[in-house]
Amino acid sequence: MEQSxxxxxxxxxxxxxxxQVNASSLNSTSLEVILNHVSLFISLLGIVDNGLVxxxxxxxxxxxxxxxxxxxxxxxxxxxxxxxxxxxxxxxxYFNSGRELFRSQLFLFIFCILxxxxxxxxxxxxxxxxxxxxxxxxxxxxxxxxxxxxxxxAVCVLLWALSIFVTWLEGFFCLQGxxxxxxxxxxxxxxxxLLILNFLVFAPLMVFASxxxxxxxxxNLKHHQPAKLYIIIITTVILFLVFAIPLxxxxxxxxxxxxxxxxxxxxxxxxxxxxxxxxxxxxxxxFMVGQVRGKRTRKSLKDTLQMxxxxxxxxxxxxxxxxxxxxxxxxxxx
Numbered sequence: 001m002e003q004s005x006x007x008x009x010x011x012x013x014x015x016x017x018x019x020q021v022n023a024s025s026l027n028s029t030s031l032e033v034i035l036n037h038v039s040l041f042i043s044l045l046g047i048v049d050n051g052l053v054x055x056x057x058x059x060x061x062x063x064x065x066x067x068x069x070x071x072x073x074x075x076x077x078x079x080x081x082x083x084x085x086x087x088x089x090x091x092x093x094y095f096n097s098g099r100e101l102f103r104s105q106l107f108l109f110i111f112c113i114l115x116x117x118x119x120x121x122x123x124x125x126x127x128x129x130x131x132x133x134x135x136x137x138x139x140x141x142x143x144x145x146x147x148x149x150x151x152x153x154a155v156c157v158l159l160w161a162l163s164i165f166v167t168w169l170e171g172f173f174c175l176q177g178x179x180x181x182x183x184x185x186x187x188x189x190x191x192x193x194l195l196i197l198n199f200l201v202f203a204p205l206m207v208f209a210s211x212x213x214x215x216x217x218x219x220n221l222k223h224h225q226p227a228k229l230y231i232i233i234i235t236t237v238i239l240f241l242v243f244a245i246p247l248x249x250x251x252x253x254x255x256x257x258x259x260x261x262x263x264x265x266x267x268x269x270x271x272x273x274x275x276x277x278x279x280x281x282x283x284x285x286x287f288m289v290g291q292v293r294g295k296r297t298r299k300s301l302k303d304t305l306q307m308x309x310x311x312x313x314x315x316x317x318x319x320x321x322x323x324x325x326x327x328x329x330x331x332x333x334x
Contacts, residue, residue: 033095035269036088039276043085046280050078053283056305065132066229067309068152070286072160073125077279080118083111084276112175117167118279119248120198124159126240127202130209133233137216166194191252203245210237228289228308235285243278247271 057071090101102108132152136143148154174187210233217230250264250271290304 032269035273036091039273040085040088042276042280043081046081049283050074056302060302061309065152068156069125069129072156076118076121079114081279083114086111109175113167113171116170117163120163120166121160123198123202124163126237127206128155128159129233130206130237134209134213137213194252206237210234231289232285236282239278239281243274247275
């Protein structure tokens with residue numbers, strides 16, 4: 001299973017797993033080739049649609065709080081897809097010609113780091129989006145009056161910094177942890193720390209906030225239709241949990257000692273495909289939600305995205321300076 005193993009997050013496995021390839025069957029190798037080509041095709045589509053979203057959000061839309069989050073999330077998805085595509089192309093070239101496209105260990109290390117960075121950043125940003133929207137529904141008056149103007153940008157920068165830090169920890173102690181000068185204990189400690197941070201702090205918080213948002217918003221369906229951005233948040237969170245989380249867990253588990261590496265390597269191919277789908281499908285979700293309840297006329301991508309990102313919930317409609325409308329409730333700021 002030579003062509004897929006280079007993408008796993010341990011430098012030793014990148015270099016040495018080809019020596020194990022003779023144990024693979026022809027059918028298994030053929031399946032890997034198919035999965036790699038499908039993943040590459042989906043990744044290239046994702047690069048295009050995420051690139052378009054980033055372009056429109058950067059140059060054509062006013063930077064609202066939600067747009068800032070989506071912009072940073074799209075950049076993280078684009079980073080993951082570009083790095084994954086490069087690895088897949090490297091594997092396909094090696095399978096077809098037996099030639100190494102990139103021989104530098106530093107190159108492999110950097111792109112593995114960027115892949116992990118894309119995962120962690122996506123999780124942290126989706127958590128921030130879910131929590132902020134949940135607060136806007138539960139405490140609309142407080143949210144409108146007390147929320148700092150540049151909170152979204154500040155939160156995104158802090159979460160990116162956190163993602164860079166934890167990715168550096170994992171890269172330094174785990175990706176290079178197979179070197180004889182590194183004991184295995186630091187990597188184990190780092191992975192335990194990441195398991196707690198990602199899956200006992202951020203993931204439950206994201207699920208709780210999204211579930212609360214779902215209950216609060218869809219409980220009032222009889223009175224008004226939910227804002228499109230709420231539909232986007234709930235949908236993207238579900239997709240992330242189903243398609244992206246399993247591979248992140250696998251990448252962390254792979255750093256623990258395990259005798260059944262061949263099973264993990266094969267499982268990686270399937271989960272990597274799911275993660276490519278997750279990073280590619282978000283712009284598709286934006287477009288499909290933008291078409292919902294719209295007039296039956298053909299709209300450009302820009303117009304569709306504008307309908308989505310400028311569709312404000314009733315809890316965030318500001319009528320006049322100092323006045324807010326929360327459903328049927330009007331409130332004046334003193």
